[in-house]
Amino acid sequence: MNREKIHGVDYDPFEIEQQEWKKRQVRERLKQILTITSPIFILILWEFLSRTGLVDARFFPAPTAIIATFLDMGANGELYQHIGISLYRIFAGFLLGVIPAIILGLLMGLYSPIRHFFSPLVMALMPIPTLALLPIILIIFGIGEVSKIVTIAGSVFFPVIINTVAGVVNIDRIYLDVAKNYGASTKDFFFKIALPGSLPVMLEGIQMGQAIALLTIVAAEMMGANSGIGYLIWTSYSSFILKEMYVGLVLISFFGYLFSLLLRGLQRKLLPWK
Numbered sequence: 001m002n003r004e005k006i007h008g009v010d011y012d013p014f015e016i017e018q019q020e021w022k023k024r025q026v027r028e029r030l031k032q033i034l035t036i037t038s039p040i041f042i043l044i045l046w047e048f049l050s051r052t053g054l055v056d057a058r059f060f061p062a063p064t065a066i067i068a069t070f071l072d073m074g075a076n077g078e079l080y081q082h083i084g085i086s087l088y089r090i091f092a093g094f095l096l097g098v099i100p101a102i103i104l105g106l107l108m109g110l111y112s113p114i115r116h117f118f119s120p121l122v123m124a125l126m127p128i129p130t131l132a133l134l135p136i137i138l139i140i141f142g143i144g145e146v147s148k149i150v151t152i153a154g155s156v157f158f159p160v161i162i163n164t165v166a167g168v169v170n171i172d173r174i175y176l177d178v179a180k181n182y183g184a185s186t187k188d189f190f191f192k193i194a195l196p197g198s199l200p201v202m203l204e205g206i207q208m209g210q211a212i213a214l215l216t217i218v219a220a221e222m223m224g225a226n227s228g229i230g231y232l233i234w235t236s237y238s239s240f241i242l243k244e245m246y247v248g249l250v251l252i253s254f255f256g257y258l259f260s261l262l263l264r265g266l267q268r269k270l271l272p273w274k
Helices: 013-052 063-075 078-110 112-125 130-141 145-169 173-181 186-223 229-238 242-270
Strands: 004-006 009-011
Touching (some): 013 063, 063 078, 078 112, 078 145, 078 186, 130 145, 130 186, 173 186, 186 229, 229 242
Antiparallel strands (some): 004 009
16 A cells, blocks of 8 residues: 555555545534524424423414425315415416526627616616506516516526626636637537626526516415415415415525525536536
């Protein structure tokens, strides 16, 4: 075996590397344990406070009671209907907002005239909450599914386009100069330089967009819908059936966490160096 002498003591580099690897594994397991410990602790504390009457169970029902309500709603099929329609609206609105935002963002980042033309419009419209435009959206698209999808698309569009433009603009100029010198086509600039170069920042915008999409769908379904998770939350609150309201809140939290994990997984696949 290859051994090294440090200060007169024999060391096996392979053994040292194995020890470091084991330490890293222990640290990773500790992080995982801490990650799941905090929500479990909160749930146990919530259950205790609700069962002992230290908090009003009418307003803060015990987690076990919420789970029982969740199972009952799932058994009669009502819950799946709300989940299905909300997920359809989220995915449709998300794609409708993200795809144009990426295309226009890449064009704005690559071509200064396009950037100067669209920047004032983006900067003027971005601060306006999409929900504030909901009355106009309802007038134009009616109270059907299209208006809800457009509302979500509008809320997702701006964080994605801003981050995409920033990602392209921050690409090292040398890559663009080299591509020009080698006669790269517009297609090559678009797909081989701008798109991969802007991906790290763009994906952060997409991550932000998915969180905004969940916030928007709840508000949109509260204001003008007869189904969906937001509708479930609002009608349960109005009827003072708070266990069902908490079921809706837990679902939104779950899907937000799930979508975030999926996007982080996609980011690791597309950007392994990150």
